[in-house]
Amino acid sequence: MGCVIQNMTPEHYDEMIELWNRIEGVGLSDADSRDGVIAYLIRNPGLSLVATDKGMIIGAVLCGHDGRRGYLHHLAVVPERRGEGIGKALVSECLSRLGRLGIRKCNAFVFADNDDGLGFWKSAGWAQRADLTVIQGLT
Numbered sequence: 001m002g003c004v005i006q007n008m009t010p011e012h013y014d015e016m017i018e019l020w021n022r023i024e025g026v027g028l029s030d031a032d033s034r035d036g037v038i039a040y041l042i043r044n045p046g047l048s049l050v051a052t053d054k055g056m057i058i059g060a061v062l063c064g065h066d067g068r069r070g071y072l073h074h075l076a077v078v079p080e081r082r083g084e085g086i087g088k089a090l091v092s093e094c095l096s097r098l099g100r101l102g103i104r105k106c107n108a109f110v111f112a113d114n115d116d117g118l119g120f121w122k123s124a125g126w127a128q129r130a131d132l133t134v135i136q137g138l139t
């Protein structure tokens with residue numbers, strides 16, 4: 001695989017947001033501001049990960065939980081390094097860490113038209129919930 005998987009830290013933010021911005025299938029919002037991501041990392045210590053090679057970020061995922069279920073957001077691998085098992089390794093490490101915290105199920109949000117993203121999750125055995133849709137309100 002030729003990369004190192006390590007905890008995401010605030011120092012990764014600039015490089016990571018640049019990566020997420022250029023990857024189709026990742027939808028960014030105001031929650032992905034520097035302060036938003038740092039707050040997420042503080043609330044979910046030791047769960048979000050980056051994959052690096054020679055110090056450069058080539059993959060990333062935000063991982064957290066609400067005490068009941070785990071959540072993965074913004075899983076992405078740079079196009080030139082896809083197909084090497086990096087996405088799978090990031091997800092597998094997140095699931096291990098969630099499992100050690102007693103979290104038994106994990107959800108991921110995927111745009112309905114992201115066929116590649118859905119293909120990835122399904123090939124890993126994740127089930128698409130046809131009985132649910134996401135609704136959102138404002139505080």
Ligand SMILES: CC(C)(COP(=O)(O)OP(=O)(O)OC[C@H]1O[C@@H](n2cnc3c(N)ncnc32)[C@H](O)[C@@H]1OP(=O)(O)O)[C@@H](O)C(=O)NCCC(=O)NCCS
Binds near residue numbers: 083089114
């Ligand atoms: C989805 C993504 C993270 C996969 O990363 P990756 O490092 O290329 O995936 P891996 O090499 O770890 O692949 C793991 C497995 O998934 C399979 N897979 C990967 N993409 C697939 C696809 N589009 N359709 C079907 N299977 C796929 C691989 O064949 C591999 O199978 P194997 O374990 O039997 O060998 C990457 O394509 C990406 O960044 N896409 C854009 C962002 C995105 O859509 N993210 C997901 C939505 S949140």
